[in-house]
Amino acid sequence: MTIEKALVVGTGLIGTSAALSLREKGVAVHLSDIDAQAVRVARELGAGREWTGEEVDLAVIAVPPQLVGERLAELQKRGAARAYTDVASVKVDPIADAERLGCDMTSYVPGHPLAGRERSGPAAARAGLFAGRPWALCPGPGTGAEALRLTRGLVALCGAEAVTVGAAEHDSAVALVSHAPHVAASAVAASLASGDDVALSLAGQGLRDVTRIAAGNPLLWRRILSGNAVPVAAVLDRIAADLAAAATALRAGDLDDLTELLRRGVDGHGRIPAIG
Amino acid sequence: MTIEKALVVGTGLIGTSAALSLREKGVAVHLSDIDAQAVRVARELGAGREWTGEEVDLAVIAVPPQLVGERLAELQKRGAARAYTDVASVKVDPIADAERLGCDMTSYVPGHPLAGRERSGPAAARAGLFAGRPWALCPGPGTGAEALRLTRGLVALCGAEAVTVGAAEHDSAVALVSHAPHVAASAVAASLASGDDVALSLAGQGLRDVTRIAAGNPLLWRRILSGNAVPVAAVLDRIAADLAAAATALRAGDLDDLTELLRRGVDGHGRIPAIG
Numbered sequence: 001m002t003i004e005k006a007l008v009v010g011t012g013l014i015g016t017s018a019a020l021s022l023r024e025k026g027v028a029v030h031l032s033d034i035d036a037q038a039v040r041v042a043r044e045l046g047a048g049r050e051w052t053g054e055e056v057d058l059a060v061i062a063v064p065p066q067l068v069g070e071r072l073a074e075l076q077k078r079g080a081a082r083a084y085t086d087v088a089s090v091k092v093d094p095i096a097d098a099e100r101l102g103c104d105m106t107s108y109v110p111g112h113p114l115a116g117r118e119r120s121g122p123a124a125a126r127a128g129l130f131a132g133r134p135w136a137l138c139p140g141p142g143t144g145a146e147a148l149r150l151t152r153g154l155v156a157l158c159g160a161e162a163v164t165v166g167a168a169e170h171d172s173a174v175a176l177v178s179h180a181p182h183v184a185a186s187a188v189a190a191s192l193a194s195g196d197d198v199a200l201s202l203a204g205q206g207l208r209d210v211t212r213i214a215a216g217n218p219l220l221w222r223r224i225l226s227g228n229a230v231p232v233a234a235v236l237d238r239i240a241a242d243l244a245a246a247a248t249a250l251r252a253g254d255l256d257d258l259t260e261l262l263r264r265g266v267d268g269h270g271r272i273p274a275i276g
Numbered sequence: 277m278t279i280e281k282a283l284v285v286g287t288g289l290i291g292t293s294a295a296l297s298l299r300e301k302g303v304a305v306h307l308s309d310i311d312a313q314a315v316r317v318a319r320e321l322g323a324g325r326e327w328t329g330e331e332v333d334l335a336v337i338a339v340p341p342q343l344v345g346e347r348l349a350e351l352q353k354r355g356a357a358r359a360y361t362d363v364a365s366v367k368v369d370p371i372a373d374a375e376r377l378g379c380d381m382t383s384y385v386p387g388h389p390l391a392g393r394e395r396s397g398p399a400a401a402r403a404g405l406f407a408g409r410p411w412a413l414c415p416g417p418g419t420g421a422e423a424l425r426l427t428r429g430l431v432a433l434c435g436a437e438a439v440t441v442g443a444a445e446h447d448s449a450v451a452l453v454s455h456a457p458h459v460a461a462s463a464v465a466a467s468l469a470s471g472d473d474v475a476l477s478l479a480g481q482g483l484r485d486v487t488r489i490a491a492g493n494p495l496l497w498r499r500i501l502s503g504n505a506v507p508v509a510a511v512l513d514r515i516a517a518d519l520a521a522a523a524t525a526l527r528a529g530d531l532d533d534l535t536e537l538l539r540r541g542v543d544g545h546g547r548i549p550a551i552g
Contacts, residue, residue: 115480116482134477134480163474163478170478172475173475173478176467176468177468177471177483178482178483180467181482181483183534183538184460184515186538186542187515188457188460188515189542189543190518190537190540191514192453192544192548194511195449198439198445199449199452200547200549201439201549202390202412202439202453202454203390203548203549204453206392206461206488206489210485210488211541211545212482213486214538214541214542216538216542218541222534222535232526233526233527235467235470236522236526237523238467238470239467240516240517240520241520243459243460243463243516244513246463250505250509250512251506251509255501259495261463262494262497264465265463265464265490266492267465267469268468268487269465270491273477
């Protein structure tokens, strides 16, 4: 049983990119968004046609984390699809919302493709966005086999690599590898406000790389961070403490601990897997 | 008056890359390093021939910041060149060392090419390393016109863009755009030690970019940071305070200030000039 018809709810960057990937593989894609303009842009990009209520095999819920549970409940009530997944960057809260709203958890597979761009919205979408990227899936004890099969089918059609992980473990992991690094990059970029143009003219590729993700949409990131607040705060506290200790050590002229931090940085960097 | 003969003292990454750039433009390059093996590697890469004491037009001192003044004094005593420059990543301390050691400040132009790689040593060198990159020059009130002309000639032959800036202003600038970001990247990379392999498998290009420079040689960076300690500490304190405040805000669920930090990050990132 493969995906012949899909519904993408939320035609932003991720939803529209998934729709384009599915279209490339010949899947019939229906599109829905509360913003009619976003659907129009996605449609014009060839991402699919507007949804008019027909039942599909898989519904991909690509809305902000805080709205996933609500949207899932509505779609299940309409019998919109045989299976449902979402793409929100946090998983514990959306799953708790879905349970609280009485959603059918057998047909829902929480998901999160680890892909993105600094730009948001459907105009930034592209079919290849997920190629070779990890795509976390967080099935629970009640998840049905067919829903998992269909969602794995979506991941494969998008060219991504499925990584199965518990929801809480997922949220701690993305706090570490994505959310806290985003805030750290923002803080480095924010510090540049104190520099004059000559200082900035000395910037090199290193600074560009460190701060690249800081260009992301602040309101989008506010939502992501608020949905994963405690795990992100734990990582930020550690980074802040290391940086404050580094400043103290530099002023004191005692650089052994700072050198140790640099060594730990080399080790940590070495643990990041190469792109698959 | 152009550079016909040059001497590169210190055949590490930067010195050997400068030598290779000069060789490409037909300059006769002589090489010197206390490490005979480093000279041999540079020579085998075509960076020039071993220096046997002949006088050159320009000597490029590419040794660690703490050794620049001493090396300059030795070379001037031998009458090794008509003009001298260095490539150390800090400028206030090497200039103070040179003055203290009684160097001739008319023939010396402090310099710093803003280029590098994560790998160090002559084997990592390449002629194109400086192409399009800024190259800071910090002439003082006593700097002679010919020394400045020869050093600008070096910058041009390496394909870089000369940026004239005061030494103290230079050191604050590189603390902001290079040294503090390096420590911040190291702290983010070091935080990954707490993650398991599944967490790391969810890493994306964003994390790779943020932490790329953290792969740099810890001992090399220890020397760079210790030579610019107070300006770097000032920037690190600001970044640490922003990150600690972000953690507190996340735990309190009050995200307005954090959103403001993200906005400042977008602005700061936007101030970094595109690669010329």
